[in-house]
Amino acid sequence: MKNFMNLIKGRTSVQDKNQRLEDVAYVVIDTELTGLDEKKDSIVSIGAVKMIGGKIELGNSFYRLVNPKTALTVKSVLIHEITPSEVMQKPDIDSVLSEFLDFCGEDVIVGYCVSIDMEFLNMEAGRINSHEIKNPVVDIQAIFEWALRKAALRNRGDMTMPQQYKLYDIAKHFGISVSGAHNAMIDAFITAQIFQRLIPVLIDSGIRSVGELQKLSEKYKGGDRNNIALGMINF
Numbered sequence: 001m002k003n004f005m006n007l008i009k010g011r012t013s014v015q016d017k018n019q020r021l022e023d024v025a026y027v028v029i030d031t032e033l034t035g036l037d038e039k040k041d042s043i044v045s046i047g048a049v050k051m052i053g054g055k056i057e058l059g060n061s062f063y064r065l066v067n068p069k070t071a072l073t074v075k076s077v078l079i080h081e082i083t084p085s086e087v088m089q090k091p092d093i094d095s096v097l098s099e100f101l102d103f104c105g106e107d108v109i110v111g112y113c114v115s116i117d118m119e120f121l122n123m124e125a126g127r128i129n130s131h132e133i134k135n136p137v138v139d140i141q142a143i144f145e146w147a148l149r150k151a152a153l154r155n156r157g158d159m160t161m162p163q164q165y166k167l168y169d170i171a172k173h174f175g176i177s178v179s180g181a182h183n184a185m186i187d188a189f190i191t192a193q194i195f196q197r198l199i200p201v202l203i204d205s206g207i208r209s210v211g212e213l214q215k216l217s218e219k220y221k222g223g224d225r226n227n228i229a230l231g232m233i234n235f
Contacts, residue, residue, distance in 0.1 A: 016210070017211030017214075018210075018211060020053075020208055020210075021053065021199055021207070021208060021209065021213060022053035022054060022199065024052075024108055025050070025052055025105075025107040025108065026051040026108045026110050026138075027049070027103065027104045027107040027108070028048060028050075028051060028110045028111065028191050028192040028195060029047065029048040029109055029110070029111045029188055030046075030047050030111060030112070030185075030187040030188040030191060031045065031047075031121070031184055032076075032082065032182065032183070033076070033120060034068050034071065034073060034076050035073060035075070035076060036116065038119055038120055040070060041120075042068040042069040042093065043093050043096075043120050044065070044066055044072065044080065044087065045064065045065050045066055045080070045184040045185075046063070047062065047063045047183070047185035047186070047187065047189075048062040048063075048103060049192050050107070051192055051195070054199045054200070056189075056192045056193070056196060061188075062099070062100060062103045063184065064090075064091075064099065064100070065086060065087050066090055066092065066093050067087045067088065067091065067092050069092070069093065072084050080182045080183060093124050094128055097125065104133075104135060106135060107135065108135065108136045108138060108213075109135045109137045109138070110137075110191065110192075111139065111188075111191060112139070112141055112167045112187070112191050112194075113139065113167075114137055114138070114139050115137075115139065118133065118137060136210065136214050137217070138214060138217045139217045140167075140170070140194055140195055140198070141165055141167075141170070143216065144173075144194070145165065146216055147201050147202075167187060167194075168190075170194055171193070174193070174197045176197075178190060202216075
């Protein structure tokens, strides 16, 4: 657990809030879970890929299977196709989380409906060392909602918004190929491609710093946690 204490114990991020979006170090993440109830479910896998500005660093990725603390259900196996035999000999979340936080460093964390990922990750971080993860966090779903609202206002189009945009729907909107089962590494890469396409939109609209990006993400969070969970099919 090399740098675990340094990464979460009372640390605040050193990310410069005025840093330009195209210069910021991001880590785009996704988790697979046994379900969406943090009281009885747990993490099955973690995937992540690094970005510098709009450049995806394909050779700089992280993927680990986790021996979950709670049993895999038929529903979860059907969704992510991770079977009990695949995770039986894998490390538990304690050691995987240490590796993951090492990988993240102090980068801005980016994800789709990322509050759910962070809820499970912070639950484990809190259990292990009594501190939550301090990295800045950005929600792609919220940024996409903002971009659609911005376009609708500009074009004076229909402002009726669906209650929930699923990850693969957003990917298809940008012409990003999706196929196969849900997988934390694949979904992290899809999310990174979506974010890659959103960065120029943000900059053109005057959102140029990581601080402004964070505020935007917080402002346009897509409803409460229960509504988000009800709209999700990939856990």
